[in-house]
Amino acid sequence: MRVVKTPLDVRRAVADARTHGRTIGFVPTMGALHDGHASLFARALADNHFVVASIFVNPMQFNDPSDLAGYPKTEANDEAICRVAGVDLVFRPDNDTIYPEGFDTRVVPGSVARPFEGEHRIGHFDGVATVVLKLLNLVGPDVAYFGRKDFQQLAVIRRMARDLNLGVSIIGCPTVREADGLAMSSRNVKLSSDARTEAACLSRALSIALDRLRAGDSIAEARAAGRRAMSTIPDADVDYFEIVDRNSLGPVSEDMVQQAVVLVAATVGGVRLIDNMQYDEGDLT
Ligand code: AMP
Secondary structure (H helix, E strand, O other): OEEEOOHHHHHHHHHHHHHOOOOEEEEEEOOOOOHHHHHHHHHHHHHOOEEEEEEOOOHHHOOOHHHHHOOOOOHHHHHHHHHHHOOOEEEOOOHHHHOOOOOOOOOOOOHHHOOOHHHHOOOHHHHHHHHHHHHHHHHOOOEEEEEHHHHHHHHHHHHHHHHOOOOOEEEEEOOOEOOOOOEOOHHHHHOOHHHHHHHOHHHHHHHHHHHHHHOOOOHHHHHHHHHHHHHOOOOEEEEEEEEEEOOOOOOOOHHHHHHEEEEEEEEEOOEEEEEEEEOOOOOOO
16 A cells, blocks of 8 residues: 655556556545445445545635644554555645645535535535545546535535536445444544433434334424434534435425435534434435
């Protein structure tokens, strides 16, 4: 496994793989890697001959400076995880490489980026779309892999890839969870032990809402049941708990309920967490 820092080195390594007829899979990350990231590497390796992972904590997508400053950094461990997974190339650029002096362009995604995270983290998806477009341009993969854990992010990137004719397939991969259902996240290490126990309420509430939908309850009833489950946790400050169409992230009708995704964001013990579950496991279109 090679670790490179410059655009020239990443382009050369990918060009070399291409001259050997290899297909290129790409997994962008912000480091602090865990089994959720490893599942993306595994899928990329199963589908492609040559896999590139990037590790870059993107300041442009943080609306809260203390969140950026406190973002976990586990550099040596990250490289070990990539090596064990079988990643071929790690692209770990410096901030100045991605945002050199005078950098002054930003990608502004449309309607799918506006509600939910877009409302609660102003500018977040501009930062995500800008860095992902840059990374896709630098790496030039055939396929890029993203977690459904960040469901709205996946929808935003899908839309950008289509709207801007990026010529890359965007694959959404299932969420990897802890034994009690908590979605794995780099931020989970920031939970105190009490908050860690309470954090399982997000996935429990999502399951409750989905069980209701599958049992034939209305969307309003299922949403109310999920919200009730969230409200039993004293330390959870809920930003949203909604049931929407998985492609548009707008309202979903009762007769298209199999297209539904349940989305939640809550701050538990001072740590903001997001999670979601789909009615069925179909990928976004
Ligand atoms: P991050 O490093 O948090 O920016 O995440 C990098 C990629 O890993 C994104 O596409 C995330 O959606 C994905 N990811 C994060 N957590 C999980 C998880 N628990 N299961 C699957 N994918 C995940």
